Structure formats: C-alpha cells, structure tokens
Amino acid sequence: MTPLFRIILMEHIRSQRILVELIIVGAMAFFVLRNLNDAQAIHASLVLYAFLVSLYTTSVIADSSEQPHAIQRMLALPARHLLLQAIGTSVATITIASYVVLVGVGMILNPLAMPSLLTLLLGFPSLLLLIVTAILLMLLMTPLVATTTQRIIVLAIITIPIAWNIVVSTVNLSMPSIDGTIIAAMTTVWGTLLWPPFSVYHHAIHPDYNALTVLFHLIHVCILVGVARIGRRWFAHKSLTIA
Amino acid sequence: MHLVRIKQLNVVNTPIQSVSLHIPAHRCYGIIGASGSGKSTLLNIIAGLDGVASRHVSIDGLPAHQMTRQIGMVSPRIQFASDIRVDELLLQHARLYHSSNDAIQQHLQQVVRWCVIDTMLQQPIRALSIFNQRRVAFAVALIQQPVLLLVDEPTIGLTASEQKVMIDLIEGLRDRTMTIVIATRGDAPLDPLFDMIGVLADGRIVAELDNSHIRALPRTIVIRTDGIPTAAYEHIVALDNGIVVTRRNIVLTGDGVRALAQILQVLLHYNVHIFAIEPLNHPLADLVNQAKQPHVLAHRYPVRIITSPIGEPESPQESNA
Numbered sequence: 286m287t288p289l290f291r292i293i294l295m296e297h298i299r300s301q302r303i304l305v306e307l308i309i310v311g312a313m314a315f316f317v318l319r320n321l322n323d324a325q326a327i328h329a330s331l332v333l334y335a336f337l338v339s340l341y342t343t344s345v346i347a348d349s350s351e352q353p354h355a356i357q358r359m360l361a362l363p364a365r366h367l368l369l370q371a372i373g374t375s376v377a378t379i380t381i382a383s384y385v386v387l388v389g390v391g392m393i394l395n396p397l398a399m400p401s402l403l404t405l406l407l408g409f410p411s412l413l414l415l416i417v418t419a420i421l422l423m424l425l426m427t428p429l430v431a432t433t434t435q436r437i438i439v440l441a442i443i444t445i446p447i448a449w450n451i452v453v454s455t456v457n458l459s460m461p462s463i464d465g466t467i468i469a470a471m472t473t474v475w476g477t478l479l480w481p482p483f484s485v486y487h488h489a490i491h492p493d494y495n496a497l498t499v500l501f502h503l504i505h506v507c508i509l510v511g512v513a514r515i516g517r518r519w520f521a522h523k524s525l526t527i528a
Numbered sequence: 529m530h531l532v533r534i535k536q537l538n539v540v541n542t543p544i545q546s547v548s549l550h551i552p553a554h555r556c557y558g559i560i561g562a563s564g565s566g567k568s569t570l571l572n573i574i575a576g577l578d579g580v581a582s583r584h585v586s587i588d589g590l591p592a593h594q595m596t597r598q599i600g601m602v603s604p605r606i607q608f609a610s611d612i613r614v615d616e617l618l619l620q621h622a623r624l625y626h627s628s629n630d631a632i633q634q635h636l637q638q639v640v641r642w643c644v645i646d647t648m649l650q651q652p653i654r655a656l657s658i659f660n661q662r663r664v665a666f667a668v669a670l671i672q673q674p675v676l677l678l679v680d681e682p683t684i685g686l687t688a689s690e691q692k693v694m695i696d697l698i699e700g701l702r703d704r705t706m707t708i709v710i711a712t713r714g715d716a717p718l719d720p721l722f723d724m725i726g727v728l729a730d731g732r733i734v735a736e737l738d739n740s741h742i743r744a745l746p747r748t749i750v751i752r753t754d755g756i757p758t759a760a761y762e763h764i765v766a767l768d769n770g771i772v773v774t775r776r777n778i779v780l781t782g783d784g785v786r787a788l789a790q791i792l793q794v795l796l797h798y799n800v801h802i803f804a805i806e807p808l809n810h811p812l813a814d815l816v817n818q819a820k821q822p823h824v825l826a827h828r829y830p831v832r833i834i835t836s837p838i839g840e841p842e843s844p845q846e847s848n849a
Contacts, residue, residue, distance in 0.1 A: 288623040299611060353605045360575065360596040361624035361672070522579040526572050527603050527680075 289358065289371040293346060294378060302345045306338060310383050310390075318391040324400040325490060331387060332412055332489045339380040339416045343423035346372050351429045353527040366517045369430070373420050380416050407492035414505060415485050421512050430520045481505045529553050531676060531707045532574060533586040538731075539578070542569045545731025548831075553588075556698075556708040556721050561728030562816050567711035568603070570728065571678045574709065575601050587676060595676075597625070600669030600706075603680040604662070610654035614645065614664055617653065618671060625672040635671055643667040643697060659690040666697065677701065677708045683716035691716055714812030719745065725812075727829070729819035735829035737815075745811035747785050751778040752803040753795065760798040764791055779808070 297303055317330045349355060350372060359368050391399045424430050425439045485505060488498060532551035537544055543566030551557045561567050576582040576592035576599065585592035587599070608617055618639065622632040640646050643663045648656060656664065662682070669677060682698060683691040698721055702708060712718055719725075725737040737745075753776055756764070764773050770784025771791070780788060788805075795802060818825045 288620070292620050292624075296609060299609065352607075353603060354608050356577065357601055357603075357606055357668070358621070358624060359577075360599055360601060361621070363597060365579075365593070520579075524572075524579055524581070525577040526569070527575070527577065527601055527605060 293375040328400040339419040342376045347427035347429045408489040411489035555723040558722040558725040559711045598675040600674035600677045615649040639667040679710045714816040734822035735825040748808040749780045754801040
C-alpha cells in the first residue's frame, strides 16, 4: 500500500486541486488566526477547518482515483480495499499536515491568542477521530465506492437528522399526535447516528479525559469500524471501468 | 489448456447477455464486434474490475478479481498525468509490483526494450505523440510481466504507418509467454496477430474462428506497378479467375490471392516495378458487418470449434496439466 499512498499523495500535490487547500490555509491564517483573540474560538475554527478540508480532499482524491489510469493501478493491488486505505491515509496526511502548518503559523502570527500546546495535543486524538469520520462518510458518498442508491441513503442518513427539527414540525402539523410521537421517537435513532461526531468535535476543543469520554470514544471507533466495513463491502461489489 | 473461462455471463445494464468464452493460454485471441457490442465491458470484467461479474470469470482456475496482479491492461482511455516523465511513471508502477531495486531495474529494462521507448524516457508525457503515449501505456501494462494482457483498440487514432509499428510491437509480445486478448471493431489490419477470433454480437460470442479460418478470410489485394507488359498480362490472367489486371494494377480476390507469389515472380521476371502491395478490404471489418446476421455467421464459424462445449468445463487440474 505504501507505494500507492506515495503515488496518490504526489499526484494530489502536483495537481491544481491542491491550490484550494493552499488558499484555504492562507485565508485561515489571514482572517482567523491573525484577527481572533479567543483561544477557544481559534481552536474550534482549526478543528472545523480540519473536518471540512478532509471532506474536500477525500472527494477530490476519490474523484481522481476513478480515472482510468488510476483504476489501472488498482490492478497491482493484492486486494481491492487497499485502494481505500491508501486514499484515506493520503487524505489524513494532507489534512494533518495543513493543520500542523496552521498551528505553526498561528504560533508566529498570534501566539498569545493560540490555545496551549498541551490543549492542542490532548485534543488531537479526537481531531484524528473526527478526520477519520469525515473521510469515511465522504468515501461512502463518492461514485468510486458507492452506487447512486447507496449514496442517496448515506446522504439521507446525514441530512435528515440535521434537518429533523424542520421536518418534525412540518409533519406534526399535518399528522395525528400518535404518529407525531412515533416520529419524535425516531429522532432519537437519527440523533444517535449524528451525535457522536458532534460530541467528538466538542471533545477535540475541550479535551477533558475521564472514563466516560474514553468509553464514548471507544464506542465511536466501533461505529467507524462498522461504517468502514460497509464501505469496503460496497467497494468490493462496485463495477469500475477503464475502457 | 484454457487460461480464461467465462460461462454464460450475463451483466445487467450492459450489452453482455450470455457470453461463454474459453481463451487458450499463450495465444492471441481477438474479440471483434461493432461499436457498443460490449467488447470493452467484457475486457473490464476479465480484468477483475467488475465487483460482481468478475467473480464469474476464471483465470488460471481462480476468480478474476483474485488474479488482477497477473493482468496487464492497455486502453486508449488510459491517459497518464501530463507532467510526469516516462521513467518516473514506469518507476512508480514498477514499485507497485516489485519491492527490490534489482527486480525493478530488471523489469524496467525489459519493458523499455520490448516497447522501444528508450529514447523518450526523460520526456514528460505531454511531449509525446499519441502513438508514443500508447507505447508507454504498453510498457506500464507489461511492467509486471503479466500472464494475461488485455488490449482495447490498440490502433485507434494512429496513422497507417504507426498502426504497422504497433502491430509489430504486439507481434513481438506474442513470442513471450503471455496470453493476449485484443478487442477491436475490425477497422484495423490486426488479423495477422490473431490465433483465434470470437465475434461478439447480440450480447454473446456468436462465432469463433481458428487460425485456418482467419487465414482463409476473404481478402482483396491490389498490386500497383509502373505498367504491365502484354506478355506478363497474359501470363497473369491465366493463373486464376479471381485476378483482374489493368494497365498498371492487379487486383486479387477470392482464390486469386493464393496466386500472389506466382504473380510476383512473373512481375520480377518481366522487370516490372512494383510500387505497393496493399489490401483493399479489412477482413475483420467484413466479419463485423456479417455479425449483423449472427445466425449466418454462427452457421459458418460455429463456436464449438475452439471452445470446449458449454457445460463441460475442464477442471483446474486439467488446466494446469
């Protein structure tokens, strides 16, 4: 997998698409790190930046991995899923590298407003978990891995909970109360799906470790393993075409 | 011994309806068919790229998706990054297959020699012509010395002279130990390469031709000269009915093609200057046209000639024997 990881990484660095990441890094440094004076706000912005950049980079690299020459490279792999591992590793590397660069720039530009190094280090495991979550979710929404139907399902699972308050209030207006109750109960199910990433995001900014948070992180890792297995299964059945 | 075995393959949302195919090892097999007949789809499936359908393809006794490292693929759609140098590209691909530097260097030297690309190693891909890019694509596909080489439309977009060089390149690969499968629409003179041909139409292989059939395909050849003396004219027309002689040209059709060697002897005897000997038709293109009536073609070249009867597959042990 290592040679493929290097190829993907070098291909992305040589492409024009990396300009987007570079521009965002510049914008973050200029508008956020230079101007904000609240350490928590800066930390929250950096974590959010890492989450969004990993979403973007995953979609870009997955898209370029769908090109015929990249699919041809896949023939060299002993197992198909190694391509997904290489993509994920590349995205995580790019995201973490740009995060570290931003932290470094922030320490130079606005050292007093930056969170302490200890806080950044303690929040890093949660940040890593958040990046992996973003990579996995985005991979499940790319044509490289999933079919159209599968992508719609993933998109629904993500968007319905976010828009649930609006949906529930609209449905409650037009349905008997009993149905409204059932739907309200379902929000818990939907909420359970999205709650972990939000909680991980919060923990990345406020890293206070205790038994409960460790347990929670373990549960989240278990969920991610399940999601990864689903992605691997979908990719194993995906039809790819060169010619 | 059959290297590739496909039995009653049906793939939804593709032209592939019921393809059964047995490709013998160390041969060059041509899959010919009209545009949209599913040739490229079939190559993708054989390459193990279709997650579901490829499981129904057996290569050397194993499912295709487990054999991808033994498969090389060349397609006109494979376009490499334009700013990368040829030697860098080859090195990248070699590292995917080989771990030791000695093995990498050894394989690189081999493919560079096979594909005659030693003069362009330092150039970026964007500086190469389509023809040279195609040769580099061959080198990339051959870097691991595949057991099976799948080639899609190798001569498309090339000039006549480039087509000849490309055919020579593939001819050179035929002498090695790999099995080659070439998909073509029949618009290029690839027929001398093939040991066997399967005609794809109606979502299945409707006819198969072996070596003797391919050599006997109807051809029309024209010999262009600077002028044919009367004595030579009389000599030539007496050879066969399928020979049409004009003041400067000789057209050979049907059995007349067999008299080519004799005609050349006659022309040399009379000191006639020969400008060109060229085909007037592509026999493969004629085959593709005939595939519009599959039952006629199937009657002339029945599938059972080459492949084992469907339903009686050879065991892997037999294949390996």
